[in-house]
Amino acid sequence: MQSVETMTERILYWLSLNTEVRALAERLLERFAVTVGDLPASAAHHHAEPGGLYRHSLEVALKALEEFEGDMVMERRSDGSVDSFRSSHNRPRWQYATFIAALCHDLGKLFELEVRGKGERWCPLDEPYAEFGRRTKTPVASWRPDRQHGAHAYVSGFLMHHVLTRQDIAFMGLPRVLHLGSCLANAHSKESASALSQMVRRGDQASVEQAQPAIAVQPDSKVGYLLQTFQELIANGEMGVNGPGAQVYVEGDKAAVVVPISIAMARDRLAAKQIVLPPNINLYNLLRSARLVDADQTGRSVRQIKLQGRQGPISLSALIFPTDKVVPKQILPTLSPTHFEIDTEPAPQATPVVEG
Numbered sequence: 041m042q043s044v045e046t047m048t049e050r051i052l053y054w055l056s057l058n059t060e061v062r063a064l065a066e067r068l069l070e071r072f073a074v075t076v077g078d079l080p081a082s083a084a085h086h087h088a089e090p091g092g093l094y095r096h097s098l099e100v101a102l103k104a105l106e107e108f109e110g111d112m113v114m115e116r117r118s119d120g121s122v123d124s125f126r127s128s129h130n131r132p133r134w135q136y137a138t139f140i141a142a143l144c145h146d147l148g149k150l151f152e153l154e155v156r157g158k159g160e161r162w163c164p165l166d167e168p169y170a171e172f173g174r175r176t177k178t179p180v181a182s183w184r185p186d187r188q189h190g191a192h193a194y195v196s197g198f199l200m201h202h203v204l205t206r207q208d209i210a211f212m213g214l215p216r217v218l219h220l221g222s223c224l225a226n227a228h229s230k231e232s233a234s235a236l237s238q239m240v241r242r243g244d245q246a247s248v249e250q251a252q253p254a255i256a257v258q259p260d261s262k263v264g265y266l267l268q269t270f271q272e273l274i275a276n277g278e279m280g281v282n283g284p285g286a287q288v289y290v291e292g293d294k295a296a297v298v299v300p301i302s303i304a305m306a307r308d309r310l311a312a313k314q315i316v317l318p319p320n321i322n323l324y325n326l327l328r329s330a331r332l333v334d335a336d337q338t339g340r341s342v343r344q345i346k347l348q349g350r351q352g353p354i355s356l357s358a359l360i361f362p363t364d365k366v367v368p369k370q371i372l373p374t375l376s377p378t379h380f381e382i383d384t385e386p387a388p389q390a391t392p393v394v395e396g
Contacts, residue, residue: 044091047098054105055139058132064208065139072097072143075202077169079153081146082329083183086251096247097143103243104142108135130213134236137216140208141223142240147199148192155181168202189325189339196224248331262317263326269306270297270366279305281367282378284350288366289358289380294334295366296345296358296380327359334360334382344383355383 042050048069056062076094081087087096150169155162157176162169173179209217219236226237270288273279279302280286287305289296300320307317317323324341327333333341345358360382363372 044095044098047095047102051098051102051105051139054102054108055135058135060211061132061136064136064211067205068140068203068208069143071168071203071205074170075147075168075199076150077173079150079169079181081149083326086248086330093146093149096251097146099247099250100145100240100243101139101142103246104138104239105135107239107242108138130216133212133216136208137212137220137223138236138239140204140212141220141236142243144196144200144203144224145240145244146192146196147203147224148194148196150199151195152184152187152192153181154184155179164199189328194225197221200224245331248329262323263330263332265310265315266303266306266317266323266327267332267365269309270302271368273305273309274366274371275368281371282375289345289347289378290363290367290372290375291377291379293363295361295363296343296356296382297361297366298356298358299342300357302359324359332361332365336384345380346383347378347380 051069052062052065055065073094076097078090078094080089080092081096082092087093150164155169155172157172157179160172160176162172162179212220219234223234223237223240226234270279274281274288279288281288282290287298287302289298303317303320303323310317318326324333328335328339328341334343335341336343341359342357343360344355345360346353346355348354
């Protein structure tokens with residue numbers, strides 16, 4: 041894992057072909073660092089440690105700049121010909137806009153945090169987080185329970201006044217500024233047609249996936265405990281696979297784990313070890329954010345599967361994992377073949393389990 045200092049140096053290296061861009065970027069990175077401070081990027085999965093949001097943002101910016109070198113058409117000349125990112129006269133301006141879009145793609149997450157210190161509540165619109173921290177000395181941050189998955193993208197632009205200056209806007213020019221605003225709102229959308237938005241989304245995904253192996257091996261990771269317990273229960277024959285009334289159905293590289301019964305079985309096993317999993321809804325969100333389950337287009341983790349039962353077709357609620365995450369390799373050759381279909385209609389989330 042690269043240090044923050046190394047990533048910063050590499051980002052500035054990519055931007056150093058134009059001395060004006062590099063100078064602007066150095067100052068912008070300083071303002072961004074003050075804006076997000078040492079806040080995390082998520083509640084309990086990727087980059088959840090102090091300073092995680094800044095590290096994740098640098099990773100996405102670096103990956104986007106590395107991809108920027110490709111030939112993507114962004115401008116059309118007056119004679120009808122096109123300019124790519126590489127050949128465009130405005131290449132440094134597009135490169136700078138790409139850097140800013142990637143760096144600030146999760147800025148809206150600041151609205152999802154509840155931060156208090158010395159009886160005050162921090163408002164991200166009013167001041168950067170680091171300034172609030174210096175004034176209140178020991179602020180305490182927690183994630184708002186009413187936050188919605190992916191909604192932060194729509195409000196990232198509301199905080200750009202802490203990051204952008206008139207010099208940044210003047211250098212980029214209006215076409216790039218407008219594209220930047222659109223990119224911030226659509227960077228997390230799979231349907232976005234913007235080349236810049238899709239570049240940022242790929243960088244975001246790569247950063248999260250890069251962090252995921254470290255998450256899985258953390259000894260206190262709730263997700264890690266859950267996956268280990270599934271494997272134990274399957275290996276011991278306590279959770280059935282591909283049989284009548286099974287809790288798990290495996291077809292190729294996908295494993296459908298029936299919920300909520302499988303989660304309840306894992307809870308019981310972990311309770312004996314004095315390990316408590318979060319409520320089901322929170323657990324499903326953790327799995328989705330860690331990209332361990334195949335969520336639908338609306339972001340729901342729980343899917344409906346259809347398969348053939350003894351007395352005809354049946355429908356079950358399930359989490360769709362990669363097979364190798366939940367099923368021990370040694371039992372795969374012993375499984376009876378089965379077939380299930382994943383319903384494309386959104387499935388309602390299971391009722392949350394109230395922890396006693």
